[in-house]
Amino acid sequence: MGPIVHIGYHKTGTTWFQDSFYPAVRNRRYIPRATVRSAFLDAGALHFDPAQARARLGEAPDKLILCEENLSGGLHNGGLAGNLSKDVADRILRTLPNAQIVIFVRDPLSAIISAWLQYVKGGGTFSLKRYMFGRDRLSPVAPERDEAPGFRLDHFDTIRLINHYDNLFGPRQVHVFRYEDFRADPRGFAAAYAARFGLDVDLAHIDWGRRNPSLSRPLLWLARGLNLFTRRAVADKGWLVHIPGWYGLSRRLLRAANASGRFGRPLATKDLLDPALASRLRAHFAPGEQLLAARLQWQARTDQEDKTVLRWRQRPHLHDGPQQSPSYRR
Incomplete structure (x- = not known):
């Protein structure tokens, strides 16, 4: 079948695959x-x-087995306007031309919120809107546009990079999955995923705990306040004074507080996106999401033609047609 190269995207469960799933595979070597x-x-x-x-x-x-989400581009810099994302695809082709490319995608609004929360966990101080649209305040010739690439909406229009991999490797070597399906039924998804790629893994001994849990509202505000006292670890932020060692200490305190469950429920997308902005973003991503749904439907039909395929019901999605039904090898 060739090597498995899992390129991300960010915020689609790659940490769990890296820490728990791929190292447990017995008939392949995880890098x-x-x-x-x-x-x-x-x-x-x-x-x-x-x-x-x-x-x-x-x-x-x-x-x-390779799994590295930065192969799809940096989370907070838009894959350098997609240039790094595109170039890495060419690097993989030149190095491993028979690779099976694995791409996980996520609802773009949910992915953006998760990216911002990760930005805050990583030391960020700016609001969601400042994080998303900070470049709009810059002059067209401002040096910051070139010296410090920032967040880009287009990075979450995932069908563009999927199409690029399809063109390079052929669509039958490119396998696309929705993160929402994995989250809805982790054990069922993992069993079908292992079967699709012929992976020998004992799922009974897998750690199914969530990685990178979201913050509650009080901890979100606390994190942004604590981040004012360190210049680490994201580029686009503000700080009052840098206290050496503060970043590591504050991260440990936040993780402990979050794990205690005493500071409220984790924030969801609807808690952080006002209706007007959500509608604006939905309209922006709608064309790409429709193309993605069509790509997934093609993959489902292609899988159904293979008699060795295990069919598995997928969660309905906004742009999916009634025939959407991903399938995996027995």
């Missing part, structure tokens, strides 16, 4: 994130050498 980053992200665009990348990944490339 640590640091090695994947070294192979595909360290070299500049004009200095990348596929032979060196293969050497870093090691022997028996067809038995490898």
Whole structure:
């Protein structure tokens, strides 16, 4: 089948796959994130050498599993306006031309909210709207536009990168899944996912705990306040004074407070997006989401033609047609 290269996106459960699922696979070799980053992200665009990348990944490339969400582009910089996302796809093709590409997608509004919450956890101080539209306040020739790439809505129009991988590898080597399906039934999804790719994994011994839980409203405000005393770890932020060691200490305090469950329920998308902004974003992403639904429907029909496919019901989605039904190998 060739190596499995799971490129993300961010905020679609990749941490769980990296920590719990892929390391438990017994008939393939899971490559640590640091090695994947070294192979595909360290070299500049004009200095990348596929032979060196293969050497870093090691022997028996067809038995490898790679999972690194930054292969789809940085979360807070829009994949450098998509340039890094696009170039990495070419790097993977030159290095592992028979790779099976795995792409998880998420409702764009939910993904954006999750990205902002991750930004705050990572030291960010700005509001959601400032995070999303901060570049709009800059002059068209402001140096910050080039020196510090920021958030981009287009990064969450995932069908564009999916189409690029389809063109490079062929759509039958590109496997697209909705994060919402995984979250709705993690065990059922994981069983079907393992069967699709022929992965030997004992699901009875998997840790099914959630990674990166969302913050409650009080902890969200507390985090933004604490972040004013460190210049780490995101580029686009403000701070009053930098206290060495404060970032690590504040992260540990927030994690402990969040894990205690004493500060309210985790925030959901509807808690943070006002109706007007949500409607604006829905309209922005609607064309891409319709194309994504059509791509998933094509994948479902193609899978159904394969008699070795295990059919599995998917959660309905806003843009999915009535025939949407992803399927996985027995």
